[in-house]
Every structure is written in C-alpha cells, then in structure tokens.
Amino acid sequence: MQRLNKRSDYSRGSVTNQYNCTKPISILFRIKDQKPVTFKAELLSCNDFTMCFKTDGTYEGKILWNFGSGLEIDTSTQATPCFKYNNSGKYQVTLTNLNAECPFIKESAEITVPEIGDSIVTVSIKQDICQNSDVCFSITGKYFGNLKWDFGNPASTSNSATSPDPCHTFTAAGSYIVSLKSENTVCPFKEVKTNITVTPKFVVNPLANQTVCEGKDATLNASSNDSLATYSWFDATGKLLGTGKSLTVNPMTAMDITLIGLNNKGCKDSTKVMISTFKFNYTVDLPKVYCPKTDYQIKLVIANPENYTYVWTPTDIIVNGGTTNQPIFMAATGKTIKVVITNKATGCSETREITPVIEAPLIYSFSGTLCNDQSSTLNLNITNSSNYTYVWSPTTAIVSGGTTNSPVVKVTQGQVLKVLVTNKTTGCAEELSYTAQVLPQVTVTFTEPNIEIKQGASTDISVKNPLTGGTYTWSTGEKGTSIKVTPFNTTTYTVTVSDTNGCTGSGQITVNVRVIPCSDKDEYLPNAFTPNGDGKNDILYVKSNAITELEYVIFNRWGQEMFSTNNINEGWDGRYQGREMSPDVYAYYIKGTCLNGDKFIKKGNVSLLR
Template sequence: MARKLILFFILLLSQFQLFATHIVGGELYYRYNGNNIYQINLTVYRDCYNGVPPFDNPAFIGIWDANNTLITYLNLPIIASDTIPPIINSPCFIPPVDVCYEFARYSGTITLPPRPGGYQLGYQRCCRNQTINNIVNPLNVGITAYATIPGSPAVNSNPVFTQLPPPFICAGLDFVFDHSAIDQQGDSLVYEICNPYDGADQNIPILDQNTINSYAPPFQNVIFQPPYNLSNLLGGVPLTINPQTGLLTATPNTIGQFVIGVCVNEYRNGVLLSKTRRDYQLNVEPCPTLVVAALQTPVLTCGSNSVQFTNNSFGAISYNWNFGDPTTLADTSLQVNPAYTYPDTGTYNVTLIAYSIFNPACADTTVGEVTLLPAYQAGFSYNLNPCSFSVTFDDTSNTASGATSQWSWNFSDGSPLVNTTDPTHTFPGPGTYNVILQVQSARGCRKTISQTIIIPPKIAAIASNGQAGCAGECNGQSTVNVTNGNGPLIYLWNDPAAQTSATATGLCAGTYTVTITDSTGCITTTTSVITNPLPLAATISATDAYCNGLCIGSATINLTGGTTPYTINWNDPQSQTGAVATGLCPGWYTATVTDDNNCSYTDSVEVLFSSFIPPLDATISSDTIFDGETVILNAVATGNFTYSWTPVAGLSNPAIQNPVVTPDENTTWYVTITDSNGCSNIDSVSLVIKQVLCEEPELFIPNAFTPNGDQNNDVLYVRGNTIKELLFRVYDRWGEKVFETTDPKKGWDGKYKDKLATPAVYVYYLEITCFGNEKFFKKGNVTLIR
C-alpha cells in the first residue's frame, strides 16, 4: 500500500512539473545546407526564478505541409544553454533581483524534398506564468515557435535575430532595443509587432512522437486581456518597432509581465518567402536609482531676498549647487542645505548635482526655480451695523507683490470660511470675535492678519404684563424696560390713546405692542398682555340638620373667578368667615364674598331637617341548622353605625355588626342601626332548628369502592350531615391498620404506605358523635376492587 501511495505522488508531481509555469518564449530557424538538407535551430526561453520544470530534452518539432497534414517530426537535442544577463546600460540604476531567464539552443538536420506550398514547422510547449498581465488565463496557455519553408523551386534560409531579448525593462524609462535580424541570402526584411501563438495546454503540456499532431496548424493567437491588444501591449507609451531597422521602443508605466510578439518578414523580389516569429515574455520592473537629486522647489519669497534651500536628495555623498545669480560667479556651494542672498527681486534657476555614495561616476541633476517678490502686507477695515449683528469688511491688502487673488475670511463663530474680497457677515450674537484674514497674491505671496471685533448687544425691551381690577374694567397698566439702547428713547403704544411714555395706563384686557426707537434709529418692539380676572362666581350648598332635631346643619360655598385671596362673611348667629359654616339650625343663610380687587358676590342656601333612613339588611349564615350548630348574624349596612341585637341570649356580642350564636330553639333576632346624626333603621332575621338523626341511613358507608383513577368511587368516605366528630379505621385481613382519620372530609384512597393496596375485603371500625352529642358505632367489611 505504501509503495502505491509513493508511486501516486511521484506521478502527480511529475504531471505538475509538466505544466507548471516556466515557459517564457522562443523562436524557430532553419538553414538550407544543400541537397534538400535543412539544419533546424530552435531557441527556447525559460523562467528560472518562478519556473519549475527544466528545458525539454529532446524537443519535438512537428513538420506539416501547406494543407496542415503532418509529414514527419524531428526531435532536437540541446546543444547549449545559459542565463540571459540582466544588463542596465547606466551606472545609476540597480537591476532587479527577482528576474532570471535562461535560454536553450537545439539543433538537428532533416531532409525535406521540395514540395508545392512548402512546409510548416512548429514547436509547442505549455505553460506560461500565471502572473502575466496582458493575456487571458495564462496558466493554461502555451507557446508555438513557428517558421515556414517556401515551396519549390525556392531555396532559402530564414532570418535570424541578432540579439537575445532582455529579461526586463524599467518602468517609467525609455526602452530602446535593437531587434534586427540577418538573412543569409540578403533578402529584404520588414519588421512588425505581431500576435504570439497559443500552443499546448495543461492537458498535453509537452509533445512527443505520439502527441505531436495534437495541436496541428493553423495555430491560434493568444487572447489578450482587455484593455491590452497589439496597440497596447505594455501600457504607457505603446511598444513600436521600426519596420526597416527593427529598433524596438516603448515607455512602459505598468509593472508586470507581458507577452509580446515580434515578426520579421522575408521578401525576395517583392514576394514574401517566410515569417519568423519571436514569442517572448517581457518583464517591466521598477529600477531604483543609486542617487536622486531633489530640492524643494519652486521657492517663493515675499519681502526677503535670502533663501534657505532644502535638499531632498537621497543616495548622495556630495553636492554641487549653482544658485543662478547672473551678477556673480561665486553663486555656488558644496553644502547639503545652503542659504543664499540674491541681489534683487526676480526669478532665478537653481541647479543641484548629487553624486552617488556607491558610485562616484553616477550623478543626478535637478533644476528648480526661485522667485523673489516685494513684501506683501495684509489688512482690512470694517463697519459695524448698530441695529444688527452684521459687519461689512473691506480688504486693504497692498498689491506690491501682485493683485490679491485669493481671500479666506475666518470669523471664529463656527460659520464656513468666506472666499470673497469684501464680505458682509452676520455674527450669531453679541461678543468678542477674532476675525482672521488669509490672502494670497496672484504671484503666490501669502499673508495672514487678525483683528478683534466687539459686537455690541442689540436694543431689547421687555414689557410687564398686567391685570385690570374686576371683570370688564379698564384700569390695567404696563411698564416697558429697555436695555442696550442709545438714549433718548421714543415710545409708542398701540392702545387707543397711542400713549408715548414707558408706562401705559387705563388699559382694558388685551394684547398691546410698544415700539421703542433709540437715537441711532434702531427699533425694537415688545408686547404686553393685560388680563381681566374671570367674573367672581360661586356655588353654595347645604347639609341638613338631620334626624335628631339638633342644630348640626352646614353650608358650603365654592368660589371661582375673581382674584384671590377671598373674604367670606356668613349671616349666621356666629358670623362665620370660612368657606364652610357649621352648627346651623334649619333656615336660610347668606354668604357675601369679596376678592382681593374688592369685587363682591352674594348667594344664599337653605338648611333643612333630614328624613334620611339608612339602608339595612339583616342576614344569617344559615336559616336552618341542627341542634348544636353555630350561625353568624350580619347587619348589612354602609357607613359608621352603632348596632343593637335582641334577644341577647347566646349572642357573642349584641353590639357588633356580626355576632355569633349557637341556639337551642327556633329564634327571631332584631337589629337596630343608628348613625352619628341619630338616624336609624331596624330589620329582623329568623332561624329554625332541625331534629338530629344519628343513625343509618342518615349516616352511611359503602361496602365497596374502586380506586382506579376514573374519578368515580375512587375514595372511601363516611357520609352524613349530622356528624360532629368522627373516628374511622380500616384493617386488612391480618389485622394490620391500613388507614385512620378523624376528619369527615378525608377518605381512604386505597393506598397503604404510598403503595396500592391489594384488592381484597377489608374491615372498618366507625365511631361518630352527632350534633346533640348522640353517639353512633359500627363495624363492617368493605371490598377494594381494581
């Protein structure tokens, strides 16, 4: 089993290596040696940084006729292989370390007799790198190195590219590469950017003699991933080739891996003989420089001719500055961050050369601009509006360094910045505000100024509310209080008299507006509400002198309206002054009320004798009982009463609402209730004594019961209405007591010690004391049935 698993993983690994990413490109050449013998040369490029499988050895070349029929194949051995060196033709750039390309050259000969239409030659291999940017699904896309041999009678060798392709080019830099070819016969060569061919896939990544015809011509172009196409293979300045010289140029701006195709077309006497295609993966890499010269520019000064320069270069060990002063040759410095004072305002060009710390032969140069302008002064004035919180501002900044072109007003009150020249701004309220103005001239000079502005409060007024005396009178008044106004003040009320003083008098109920104008013309208004009290009114009521003829009546007056406090005077003998007059005999009584505004009101009420009879209902807990039983008498009445029950014999308390009694004969009781005013009522209740029978069938016990849980005869009870006391015991046939109770409401449920008793005949003993103290005894049998 272990050997089978090892074999499985070996096969899986080998299959993975076949189609793992590695193939970079290739081209196919042939040279005619005479006598129909051709030397076939193949060059294949491999990624030795990301790739896994090695070069094929041998490589199988398919040979088809012009009708795409396989004629034969040729397997070529590797004759040479090496790494393509990463060359940058500049001492200042650092080549990337994550790029490695290898090439392998294959060669072999084959005899191919002349054939109409000639021959098609192709080498196919999968797969390309998954990280390629410009084609669709690169992990399942292979290459086809392709060449054609013309038909008879032409004798030809196809062109050969003179240089190996570069493994990478630098992003953002101009790329120039001599992609020319040489031709053995000296035929005319024309160069073009062309489509690379697809070839092989993950199903058959490598071809041999058995699979050589699996991907026969015509071969398919690779599919470009939008937005890439033949006109945009790399991004940035497009890749182009001079059709006469083969000079390849581009300025790529996207870092990544890109598949390109370069074709050379061979013409003889104006007739196309062959097309040789180089399929290649070009890496666009970031190429850092050893040194970068950088200074912080442009520099703009306003009012000063001295400039402190900031050196932002990196990778440098020394510097050479030229400050561009045409009046002297001494305007240079070797310092890192030098300062220089120019003779006058104007514009100067500053040159900085930075020398690499790693390679003194590498230097970078940058040029910056310095502009010196006259001094620029910011300023503003303002005008307060005395009647509001608005202020009009006026920009007074000078224009020596150019007209002011940008404004930024910050009013420090939480409002948005304002970018106009002379704004009018309304502040949220009175207070002290720090107004900040930032200005910039058309030539770039900036200045900031701030001023403290005090916004005074606006004129304000509050008028007092008032009240006329009695309802309907016009004797109210109101006084207005003014703050923040500049005197003298002018008042104008909108009452019928158009009063002009701070206090308006003789006002009826209503709302009044007063307008106040100060000496600066600022106006404010306020309102006053004059109210009339509601008319003084009252409701008067009396309670009767009740049933006993005493002078215990009362009269009550409830007041509304008017103005509190009230003064109340009754015309009773005591001249009472409260809202309630008490101790009144039957008769008429008058109350006179005066409020705080001396408004008055009078009303009368009559106190009567009462004929009130309090409701009463006498009840008994049971109107028929056995001798010796107890009952409860009850006087049903609502209120506070005294109670009197007769006859009193046997009553627990004849002076309470519900006495208890144990009668020995038929009786009728009478109850009288009396309230605190002497009003009373009487009612009665009767009781009948039944004869007590302390014998069967009045006393009964069944001879069988069925405790099976069906709620029917499940419990053995002793039945009887005359039972006062009871002793009930049950024994099994061996004389063991299985149940006992003294509670007539408790019976035997057929269990003994919480277990179901066995169905059988049981013996019981019963002893009963009835009402009237008569005794009853019995023994017997009872059957438990389940």
C-alpha cells in the first residue's frame, strides 16, 4: 500500500495477465481538502420567534438541519432555512453533511432565541409639589434587556440609571428632557422622551448659633427664598415663642430654638439654632510633677481656644506662648502662675492660679556580669522600675530587651552604653551612661593541636588546661574535657565551654585521616611458605591494613578445598584434616571488603615447601 503525500500524486505499480506478462502502470489520484463548515442564526423579525440560518464555508452534497426545538417537525435540508420556535430560550442546533464522499465534520452549536417585547412603552412620573426636584419614574409595557435613563441633568453626579423605576433629584430649578432607551440589541423599544419642570424648593436659611453672657439678649432674624413666607418660633418643648421675621430672647441657660417657615403653596421648611449662655468650661492639663531643669508646658483644654485671649504671669519665667492656652515656662520653685482668660465674643473673663511641683532627680545603679563580646544581661537598678520606660543605645550593642531596665547586651571592654529613662507619669526623661566592664575572653586549646590517624583507627582529643567548674560540650553531643573519636574521613570537631559566670568560648581541632587504598595490589600473600615447624613462615596469612570483611580459600591442583576462613588473623598451616600436605603448588581465592566499602577479588598460586 502506498501513502500519497500531495494533493495530486501518482501511484505506480504493475499488472500481470494470465500469461505472466507484466506491464508497469501509473494512476493519478487527486485529494480533496476537507474544510470545516459553521453556521449563524439570526432573528427574522420582531413579530415572532422565527430564526434564519446561514452556513459559512463550502461543501458538496446535501445538508441536514436539526433545530433542537422538540417539535414534531424539527429538521430541514434547505441551504438557508428559517425555523419558527414556540418560545425564546437556548437551543442546540446540529448541521450534518449528507454527502457520502468526504463530508464535512458535523457542526453543533447552541443558539439563543431572544425574548421579544413591545415596540413602544410609556413612562409615568411622580413629582411632589414641595419636593418637586425629586422625581420618580416608572414604565408601562413589556420589554426585555437592559435600560438606560438619561435625566438631562449633566450637573448631577448621577445623571443616568439602569433600573426600571429610578428616582432622581434634579440639581436646580428649570426644564429637563428625560430620555429612556432600550439597551437590547434585538428588537428594542422606541426611545421615550419626557419633559420635566422643576421649580425652586422652599428653603429656610440656616441661623448661626450664638453664645451670650448670662443676662444678655440674643436677637434672631429669619430669611428664606420666598419673600412672602411667614415664620413661627418654638422652644425645645414645642412652645410657641413668637411669630414674624425677628425674635429676641434673654436665656438664663442654653436653649434650642426651632424656626418654621411656610410659603403660599403650603410648603414648609425649618431650621434649628442653639443659644448658649456663656460659662467657662475648661480643664488644666498639668502633670503632678514637673521635670527639674527642664522647660514645661501648661495646657488649658478648652473648646475653640481661638475664641479666647490669654494673659499669663509672672512674665519673667515665660519661655514662649504667654498669650496662648499652651504656654511654656522655666521650672522654678516657689512661683505661683496666674492666667486671665477672656472670651472674645462676650468679653467674659476668669482668673486661675496654678502652683507647679518639681520632680526629684533619679537614684540608680548598674549591675550584672558581662562576658566579652557575648550576650549578657545588664541591670539598671531604679526604685519602682515599672514606673519608667527605657530606650537603650547604640542599638548595635542591644541583643534584646532594649526597652526594659534589664537588656541583653553584647559589648567589649570600655564600650559606652546609654539609656534614656522616662517617667511614665510625668514624662520627665534623663539619659544615663554606663562604661562596660567585661570579663576576660574564654579560650580553648588542645593537648595535641595536630592529630593524624590511619583510616579505621581511633584517637583521643583532650582540652589543655581546662577551666575549673567549666562545662565542655562537643559537636558530637558528648560532654567532658576529652572524647575518643574514630572518624572515617578527615573531620573537624568543635568544643564549647561555659564558665561559672556563664561566659562561653569555643575551639576547633581537625583530625586528619590517612586513607588506606583498597585493591588487589594492596593485599599481600606470599608466593611460598614452609610449614616445617621452625617458627618461620609456617603459616600462610593474608596481610592487609584495609580489609574489614574477608573470604580466604586454598585449593589443591584438583580443585579440592584444603582450607577456608573469614578471619584475617587466621592462616593455613599446610594441613588438611590434620594431615600434612605434600609439597606442591596450591591455588588461592581471596574476596574482601575494605574500610571505604570497596570490594575486590584476588586469585593466584602459592608453593608449599618443606
């Protein structure tokens, strides 16, 4: 069978007749492209649910449409059919090529039959006579899809809406054209335009709150955007105080007054005003204790401090702010401070006397055992230490607890630490300094600084001149001043010592391991031995410094086993079952495993001599 690789290609072969005569032939084949075919569906009109279909792509032969409606007649063989569905919704439509030769692949797709509404809808409005800038809209008629309202009020931040029954507040009086459009791309209803007229809302202008001294009158004047409006004044209980554009009251205490205006359409609006009787109401923000040799501030906590004037005395200890509610003074004992406060609006004044108390200086000491360049606890001893905050510096020397009176520090001899101590109650702060006095550096040396062993051997490592009471911990997990080790390779060991003060030091020592090679050339067996009882060369041993496992066998010339062992310390004495063997050449077989895990096999001959 021949595969054709081109759209037009020849297939060559031969034919043979009954006389075995053969002739070559060539046949031209033409291959047709198989291209996909898709389709589209569109609504025929807005009168019913008829969908028209159109293919996209070329094909041969007949086609079969299946419209997926579930109706009794649900198919068509027309090239561009139209089909009437009963309802809107989603349907699975299938297109099949009935051509038996090279049909296109069956195409199946989901189509949407759109919903159909009225071509014309109407808009109704609801507009209050007094609040006619607030207009609500509603729709009469059947529609589908999204809506878009344009209220014709570009000055508004909400000039559009999409809900079916929106409300809109127009920003100013005037005439507006409100439009409603359907966002449905299929069968939208006709745009609806509605005229809206907005008249000004009746508004009573607000009144400014007033504050008067006790016994003084307060006069209020009403106004609005309607010159013909009438006015009534009421207190907080609803009692009528008066009518007309003006009202004068003489309040003994603070009072709330409501002004109600009424225009000729019957629309109302109101505003409230508060008349306060002036009374000084402030507190003095003053610590119980002031800091020695430090400027301090007195704060008069009062509402709207800019509404007052302040005169402080004596002037000789005022640093600045002598005409404010927050002056700064020099700390001075035996001084009484006075302030005269005057309300700018009413002229009411009050005099207040203040006597400050000066705080005593800190009494402190430092303690703690400090190890050289190691984490150690430094204690700042102060009575009632929890009454203070602490900030230590430099931060590079603080390991932890930098905001406590017992930080963990890491310093060297003579290094200076500073701590800012602040009283939580008074805010008084003092910076203290401490020059570090540290213990000598803890060191570790070894009795033998250079150790070398062969692979597989053991050695002792010992600390030279160990500290009395010191605790020594090795990197192996062992404790003590010496350990025995058997490293397979060159290894570095670390020992850490902690003295009785908690100071630590460490040392390292490297044990160099001399590696013994492993091969059949490094295992020695003599080529002859003389088991004659003279004590010389009587036993045939395998000699090696690297073997950990051994299989050692001796055979005679006929392959009979004379001797075998797995112990490198055992050898052949020239006997078999207690009988001396005659001089001859014997074969040996050695199989072993070395210290490094390598394996080897060695074979050869050995002569037994007598």
